[in-house]
Amino acid sequence: MVTRAGGLAVHDLTVRYGPTTAARRVTFDLAEGEVLALVGPSGSGKSSLLRAVAGLEPAAEGAVRWDGQDLADVPVHRRGVGLLFQDGQLFPHRSVAGNVGYGLTGLSRRARASRVNELLDLVGLPGYGPRAVGTLSGGQAQRVALARSLAPEPRLLLLDEPLSALDRALRERLTGELRRILRVSGTTALYVTHDHDEAFTVADRVAVLLDGHLAQVDTPAQLWRRPVSREVAAFLGYGPFLPAEIWDGLARMVLGDVPLPAGASTPPAGTATGRATSQLLVGLGPDALQLGGELAVPVLARRFVRGRTEMEVRLPDGQVATAVTRGAAEAAGQVRIRLDPGGAVVVPA
Numbered sequence: 001m002v003t004r005a006g007g008l009a010v011h012d013l014t015v016r017y018g019p020t021t022a023a024r025r026v027t028f029d030l031a032e033g034e035v036l037a038l039v040g041p042s043g044s045g046k047s048s049l050l051r052a053v054a055g056l057e058p059a060a061e062g063a064v065r066w067d068g069q070d071l072a073d074v075p076v077h078r079r080g081v082g083l084l085f086q087d088g089q090l091f092p093h094r095s096v097a098g099n100v101g102y103g104l105t106g107l108s109r110r111a112r113a114s115r116v117n118e119l120l121d122l123v124g125l126p127g128y129g130p131r132a133v134g135t136l137s138g139g140q141a142q143r144v145a146l147a148r149s150l151a152p153e154p155r156l157l158l159l160d161e162p163l164s165a166l167d168r169a170l171r172e173r174l175t176g177e178l179r180r181i182l183r184v185s186g187t188t189a190l191y192v193t194h195d196h197d198e199a200f201t202v203a204d205r206v207a208v209l210l211d212g213h214l215a216q217v218d219t220p221a222q223l224w225r226r227p228v229s230r231e232v233a234a235f236l237g238y239g240p241f242l243p244a245e246i247w248d249g250l251a252r253m254v255l256g257d258v259p260l261p262a263g264a265s266t267p268p269a270g271t272a273t274g275r276a277t278s279q280l281l282v283g284l285g286p287d288a289l290q291l292g293g294e295l296a297v298p299v300l301a302r303r304f305v306r307g308r309t310e311m312e313v314r315l316p317d318g319q320v321a322t323a324v325t326r327g328a329a330e331a332a333g334q335v336r337i338r339l340d341p342g343g344a345v346v347v348p349a
């Protein structure tokens with residue numbers, strides 16, 4: 001990987017707690033102004049990595065650099081990083097303005113008040129300065145915490161599950177707002193979340209951490225269309241996986257043909273166009289199976305969510321998959337399904 005001169009460079013970083021290796025030889029970089037999300041299942045090492053970048057956890061091996069400078073001997077408070085956690089932990093005895101202005105030292109009273117107002121505008125809470133923090137809703141409190149962490153203009157903002165304590169509707173709304181706020185303020189940020197949808201919304205690139213190792217770093221679109229492995233695809237929500245063979249540039253399997261990804265100049269390793277092979281898997285995405293095809297399959301369960309019916313069906317090979325249709329649909333014991341090839345991905349077996 002090419003390490004850019006500017007911004008953050010994490011190189012071969014390993015984080016250990018006694019015998020437990022939480023992150024193993026992780027390498028990535030982050031350009032100034034870029035937002036990178038770090039996603040992965042619970043226990044995959046996301047927080048440990050973030051803490052090591054902040055300097056809250058020592059690196060067992062490897063390096064964290066900013067603009068080429070090794071930060072190993074730079075203490076947390078001199079790294080120029082801002083931190084925002086799940087519970088923003090506002091100072092309860094300070095007003096909103098007192099919280100936001102907390103890290104603003106060396107400014108005149110007037111300049112400080114003006115900067116606080118600017119930040120409250122940015123996070124959508126104009127006029128909230130005099131409010132007691134105890135009177136804020138959870139979403140408002142988290143926005144104040146964000147304003148406080150942005151106030152001193154940290155060169156790097158580290159966010160660890162900043163929205164996960166909020167309810168789903170609020171989380172979805174604030175995710176979009178967070179993206180806007182980070183863009184407008186030009187903030188360089190590392191954003192930890194276990195929710196890939198949140199990561200896709202907020203970040204320019206997404207890094208998938210699985211069991212302590214970095215499995216893939218890509219743009220959201222590229223990650224979704226071309227997960228590098230079954231494990232990454234499964235984390236993103238693809239599944240079940242069905243064995244396939246390549247024939248003339250198509251992955252052929254029991255439910256139909258799936259084109260190899262656009263731009264895939266060569267088939268995945270171990271395969272050859274025009275020759276049968278058992279080296280591939282097709283992962284079904286959430287919309288890959290639609291009602292109204294040829295193949296009759298038994299229905300195991302049905303639910304109506306967000307205006308569409310999702311049916312759990314049993315595929316010919318015995319695996320359980322989800323077939324969807326718009327609107328509310330009744331299901332007798334069987335339905336006919338078809339594959340939408342655009343909703344499936346091809347990964348190495």
Ligand SMILES: Nc1ncnc2c1ncn2[C@@H]1O[C@H](COP(=O)(O)OP(=O)(O)OP(=O)(O)O)[C@@H](O)[C@H]1O
Pocket residue numbers: 017020021022040041042043044045046047048049194
């Ligand atoms: N202070 C600690 N002491 C010992 N082990 C730890 C410590 N902190 C984390 N671990 C272990 O390191 C591994 C990675 O944990 P980490 O919290 O970094 O994962 P995570 O991906 O952030 O998980 P989550 O999404 O659940 O917060 C886990 O096996 C965890 O049990």
